[in-house]
Amino acid sequence: MCVGCGPDHPTGLHVTVTAGEGLTVSGSFTVTDDHQGAPGLAHGGILSLAFDEVLGSLIWLIGEPAVTGHLETSYRRPVPVGTTLYIGAAIDRVDGRKIYMSASGRENAVDGPVSVTASAVFVVVPATHFVEHGRAVAPSELSEAAAKVAEVNP
Numbered sequence: 001m002c003v004g005c006g007p008d009h010p011t012g013l014h015v016t017v018t019a020g021e022g023l024t025v026s027g028s029f030t031v032t033d034d035h036q037g038a039p040g041l042a043h044g045g046i047l048s049l050a051f052d053e054v055l056g057s058l059i060w061l062i063g064e065p066a067v068t069g070h071l072e073t074s075y076r077r078p079v080p081v082g083t084t085l086y087i088g089a090a091i092d093r094v095d096g097r098k099i100y101m102s103a104s105g106r107e108n109a110v111d112g113p114v115s116v117t118a119s120a121v122f123v124v125v126p127a128t129h130f131v132e133h134g135r136a137v138a139p140s141e142l143s144e145a146a147a148k149v150a151e152v153n154p
């Protein structure tokens with residue numbers, strides 16, 4: 001039920017992500033009426049969510065739990081409803097518990113015009129972070145997350 005990537009979420013972004021070369025990932029999502037802000041255009045906060053999701057996927061490559069500490073988004077072109085945004089993201093450097101990342105989103109093709117760019121600092125946390133701070137989680141939800149790690153690092 002993740003609002004970013006959960007396939008069963010009724011109005012979520014349904015972002016899909018694929019691991020690339022080195023510490024990179026590429027993701028995509030299609031803007032629907034559920035993601036609208038101004039008439040016919042994607043809501044900026046929703047676009048920010050898409051970037052949080054794709055950037056967050058980078059942590060599966062290094063196998064350390066981390067959460068978004070800082071996320072900065074630049075909106076360079078309006079993104080119409082119906083657009084598929086192709087987002088490429090990379091880990092730029094790691095400094096202690098801080099993971100510096102950047103990403104750019106292109107309109108309707110991997111080499112389309114750049115609509116949005118983002119940079120982020122994720123902070124590595126102990127696995128207990130989610131248990132300590134989240135609501136009680138069903139064992140099935142934890143096993144789904146573990147399965148995702150196994151998909152990336154079989």
Ligand SMILES: CCCCCCCC(=O)SCCNC(=O)CCNC(=O)[C@H](O)C(C)(C)COP(=O)(O)OP(=O)(O)OC[C@H]1O[C@@H](n2cnc3c(N)ncnc32)[C@H](O)[C@@H]1OP(=O)(O)O
Nearest residue numbers: 052053056065066067068069070096097098121123125145
């Ligand atoms: C398993 C699937 C995960 C998917 C994740 C999807 C992405 C998300 O949306 S995560 C949800 C949104 N984010 C959150 O809820 C995070 C809420 N914030 C927190 O829990 C804490 O503030 C947290 C963990 C970020 C930092 O707290 P804490 O562990 O006490 O860190 P702290 O010891 O103060 O700082 C560690 C380092 O990180 C840096 N840092 C801390 N917070 C930030 C921040 N917000 N921005 C930048 N750097 C930061 C510190 O400066 C410090 O750096 P240095 O080691 O150089 O001094």
